[in-house]
Amino acid sequence: DSGVTQTPKHLxxxxxxxxxxxxxxxxxxxxxxxxQQSLDQGLQFLIQxxxxxxxxxxxxxxxxxxxxxxxLHSELNLSSLELGDSxxxxxxxxxxxxxxxxxxxxxxxxxxxx
Amino acid sequence: AQTVTQSQPEMSVQEAETVTLSCTYxxxxxxxxxxxxxxxxxxxMILVIRQEAYKQQNATxxxxxxxxxxxxxxxxxxxxxxxxxxxAMYFCAYRSPNSGYALNFGKGTSLLVTP
Numbered sequence: 001d002s003g004v005t006q007t008p009k010h011l012x013x014x015x016x017x018x019x020x021x022x023x024x025x026x027x028x029x030x031x032x033x034x035x036q037q038s039l040d041q042g043l044q045f046l047i048q049x050x051x052x053x054x055x056x057x058x059x060x061x062x063x064x065x066x067x068x069x070x071x072l073h074s075e076l077n078l079s080s081l082e083l084g085d086s087x088x089x090x091x092x093x094x095x096x097x098x099x100x101x102x103x104x105x106x107x108x109x110x111x112x113x114x
Numbered sequence: 115a116q117t118v119t120q121s122q123p124e125m126s127v128q129e130a131e132t133v134t135l136s137c138t139y140x141x142x143x144x145x146x147x148x149x150x151x152x153x154x155x156x157x158x159m160i161l162v163i164r165q166e167a168y169k170q171q172n173a174t175x176x177x178x179x180x181x182x183x184x185x186x187x188x189x190x191x192x193x194x195x196x197x198x199x200x201x202a203m204y205f206c207a208y209r210s211p212n213s214g215y216a217l218n219f220g221k222g223t224s225l226l227v228t229p
Binding site for chain 2: 002031033035042043044045048056058088090092094100102103104105107108
């Protein structure tokens, strides 16, 4: 158990819908990262927050957005869902914005768009 | 963007034997970190080992060690005394300050361990 929690574990929805994925980082971790794992794209970085502020963006679609709240939990919002958005979405957390610290991954949320 | 390449989609090793997984990366940066993550069938991402680019000494964690060749931009993972529980997808990843320290992953190598 990494200490990072993600809810829900599984999510099944229809095209065009909107969903919210939630992540609670390890206690004391200020930095949260979101990654998407799909069969065709592999593991891709989406977005990073540090202590409530957006710090870096990766291959995140405009239909996707995220935020980190004062209690440091984060939410990833996916809207106008398409079949291709079906993937495993990971959240990871680390203590500080430093390359030497370890990113701990949550168990992931499996999103299926029908 | 930095590219991480894992040229072996699948590898197989017998229990108790040694296997080496390959990884190369492309970067012009001097400050970066390299990682190997393991993803078993449970899908959990587990850190196996990490290497700081400024360190010449190769990292070692129990049965896992790396061969870091900075000039060649190569970062291979050696698993000694392979166990059935080592069967998993293994991802090589790159991380640097310019990318906000996000991990840039390779496509992965699926490791099969046979009795």
